[in-house]
Amino acid sequence: xxxxxxxxxxxxxxxxxxxxxxxxxxxxxxxxxxxxxxxxxxxxxxxxxxxxxxxxxxxxxxxxxxxxxxxxxxxxxxxxxxxxxxxxxxxxxxxxxxxxxxxxxxxxxxxxxxxxxxxxxxxxxxxxxxxxxxxxxxxxxxxxxxxxxxxxxxxxxxxxxxxxxxxxxxxxxxxxxxxxxxxxxxxxxxxxxxxxxxxxxxxxxxxxxxxxxxxxxxxxxxxxxxxxxxxxxxxxxxxxxxxxxxxxxxxxxxxx
Numbered sequence: 001x002x003x004x005x006x007x008x009x010x011x012x013x014x015x016x017x018x019x020x021x022x023x024x025x026x027x028x029x030x031x032x033x034x035x036x037x038x039x040x041x042x043x044x045x046x047x048x049x050x051x052x053x054x055x056x057x058x059x060x061x062x063x064x065x066x067x068x069x070x071x072x073x074x075x076x077x078x079x080x081x082x083x084x085x086x087x088x089x090x091x092x093x094x095x096x097x098x099x100x101x102x103x104x105x106x107x108x109x110x111x112x113x114x115x116x117x118x119x120x121x122x123x124x125x126x127x128x129x130x131x132x133x134x135x136x137x138x139x140x141x142x143x144x145x146x147x148x149x150x151x152x153x154x155x156x157x158x159x160x161x162x163x164x165x166x167x168x169x170x171x172x173x174x175x176x177x178x179x180x181x182x183x184x185x186x187x188x189x190x191x192x193x194x195x196x197x198x199x200x201x202x203x204x205x206x207x208x209x210x211x212x213x214x215x216x217x218x219x220x221x222x223x224x225x226x227x228x229x230x231x232x233x234x235x236x237x238x239x240x241x242x243x244x245x246x247x248x249x250x251x252x253x254x255x256x
Contacts, residue, residue: 006060007035009053024048043078044200047217050075075217076208077125081132083198085140089234090194092152094163095143097130098170098178103163106155133176141176144190144238147183150251157255164252171245179238180247190234195227 010020021031024045033039034049040061041049050057057075080086088095094103104126108119132139153160171178181188196208207218207227218224239247 009055013053023052047075073215083139084201085199087197087231088143089190091146091191096126100163100166101127102159103154106159138175144179144234146181160255164248168245168248177241180244181237185237188237189230
């Protein structure tokens with residue numbers, strides 16, 4: 001089935017199959033098949049095409065997004081499943097791929113911003129995403145969090161006990177590191193906001209930024225490199241993996 005939305009978007013931007021293919025670095029015949037046969041490109045390519053055409057990825061290819069995620073988050077979810085590694089910094093929350101169901105539910109229920117049924121759907125999607133860490137060839141995940149994440153209550157005490165226990169357990173896996181920046185450390189560049197750096201199988205690096213309203217996939221190499229420098233600064237403030245796990249376990253005992 002032809003992709004009429006893609007055809008119109010290309011026409012509005014004055015793009016042909018050949019010109020679009022050149023900009024996103026694929027064969028022109030491949031781009032032509034997106035139009036004529038309605039083929040769905042690789043997630044990374046979908047993001048690149050959407051940027052060229054000034055459209056949302058889900059608008060051009062809605063089929064992969066008929067799922068229970070927030071619409072603006074879906075492009076990253078697609079890319080997340082293909083990534084070979086993540087470098088993830090969170091100053092205020094446990095990273096989504098490491099959250100327990102109870103913790104995720106408490107986070108999303110706060111402020112009554114979503115109806116209970118919507119919260120349940122988003123939590124289900126978040127937990128399903130975590131299966132990427134259980135694959136035979138899982139991505140490497142290095143997560144850096146601030147100590148306040150361990151000490152600020154989310155939900156009740158049992159939720160925090162479960163979350164910190166899970167965090168310590170998953171940090172013991174070979175492909176996962178969780179490192180903590182001590183609360184008595186100085187201000188650092190990461191406190192300006194959370195970010196995730198992901199690497200795809202072909203070596204391409206992408207990033208994801210979140211704010212109060214929605215998230216954004218970042219593909220510009222200059223911006224990704226800037227976040228890479230911030231990552232180096234952040235990790236320089238963090239404890240080692242061993243000391244971080246000791247701290248997580250110690251704080252977990254205070255919640256019992």
